[in-house]
Amino acid sequence: MxxxxxxxxxxxxxxxxxxxxxxxxxxxxxxxxxxxxxxxxxxxxxxxxxxxxxxxxxxxxxxxxxxxxxxxxxxxxxxxxxxxxxxxxxxxxxxxxxxxxYNDFVVIGPADDPAKIKGTKRAADAMKAIAASGARFVSRGDNSGTHLLEKRLWKLAGVDPAGGWYIEAGQGMGATLGIADDRKAYTLTDRGTFLALQKRVRLPILLEGDRPLLNxxxxxxxxxxxxxxxxxxxxxxxxxxxxxxxxxxxxxxxxxxxxxxxxxxxxxxxxxxxxxxxx
The missing domain is CATH 3.40.190.10 (Periplasmic binding protein-like II)
Incomplete structure (x- = not known):
């Protein structure tokens, strides 16, 4: 009843x-x-x-x-x-x-890939390589689900991101993608937003498929x-x-x-x- x-x-x-x-x-x-x-x-x-x-x-x-x-x-x-x-x-x-x-997160970045992350299997290893290279990385910096995952990946990589290479946008995914594209920087994005905006964002996907990137x-x-x-x-x-x-x-x-x-x-x-x- x-x-x-x-x-x-x-x-x-x-x-x-x-x-x-x-x-x-x-x-x-x-x-x-x-x-x-x-x-x-x-x-x-x-x-x-x-x-x-x-x-x-x-x-x-x-x-x-x-x-x-x-x-x-x-x-x-x-x-x-x-x-x-x-x-x-x-x-x-x-x-x-x-x-x-669900969809998944991907790491995108400049086509010349200065941190050499393309082919890397683990997202944490890619993040560590980005930090070590000093290549620019744009973070959403807004306590979003994307930002929380990013912070988890930095922790897994043993990296405390700070310095001129690390840019906190404090904005949503679309705006963050725009900044990364303008700066020719790496960023973490959900695949759905990336596909929806790919005509405006010229950065390629450089890392995908690691299980922690499920969204x-x-x-x-x-x-x-x-x-x-x-x-x-x-x-x-x-x-x-x-x-x-x-x-x-x-x-x-x-x-x-x-x-x-x-x-x-x-x-x-x-x-x-x-x-x-x-x-």
Whole structure:
């Protein structure tokens, strides 16, 4: 009985309203990488048409996206920093974390590759070589999921990045790619944003395929106890939408027509330790 009631309530949140009816907007706190990839430009209008909710998107680094949600200033979060996300769930700030999709991170840099990282198998070894060479590296420097992974790679490499070669952008992925391109520098980027902007970014991929570079995106509902403005029904509806079969099919083919490959791999229903085994 309880399961049936929960299912009915969840279904009610995603069914369309009668004509003329309005719902409170859904505030989505998400990463600049999902915004820059163009995926939300497809999914958000579809969600709005299907449910009658209007969506307001806040695109920031994952760390800031979670802070905004913890203050009760968002209803749902789409992010890509698993360990940080789990801390917010454990603290009760976020609820019902579900994996949505993944892509991977790559290291790009100047074609002449002054640090000689092309052919390197381990990302940490590549980062160590970049630091040793003194070649420029542009960091997002914004506590995003990308930045958190970068810091982890420096730690694995035994490097404390500092000096004139290390440039902290303090900006999102798209802007960071632009700076790296202008400076002919190395940077760490998610593949989806890189593909979406590759006509403007002339730096080639020099390292890819190392397992630590997997980039998992999850959706989380914001605990309504975080603040009186939290739209729990709307946030729950968007979370259910992201893991629905129809949306997972869209994710599976998104980007193929434009870039020759999908920008993301759908993951709903899978466990994190299975990531990377599904292509």
């Amino acid at each position: 309880r399961r049936g009631l929960i299912a009915a309530l969840a279904l009610a949140t995603i069914l369309p309203l009668p004509a003329g009816a309005q719902r409170a907007p859904v505030i989505l706190s998400t990463t600049t990488s999902t915004q820059d990839s163009g995926l939300l430009d497809v999914l958000v209008p579809l969600f709005e048409r299907q449910t009658g909710y209007a969506v307001k998107t806040i695109a920031v680094g994952t760390g800031q996206a979670l802070v905004v949600a913890a203050r009760g200033e968002a209803d749902v979060v789409l992010a890509h920093a698993p360990e940080l996300e789990k801390k917010y769930v454990a603290d009760g700030k976020m609820l019902n974390r579900r994996i949505v999709m 998992v995106y999850s959706v989380m509902e914001v605990n309504p106890n975080n603040g009186p403005r939290v739209n729990a029904a709307g946030g729950g509806a968007f979370a259910a939408f992201m893991v629905s079969a129809d949306v997972q099919k869209i994710i599976k083919t998104f980007g193929v027509d434009k870039y020759g490959q999908a920008l993301f791999v759908p993951l709903a229903g899978m466990k994190e330790d299975e990531v990377g085994g599904k292509e």
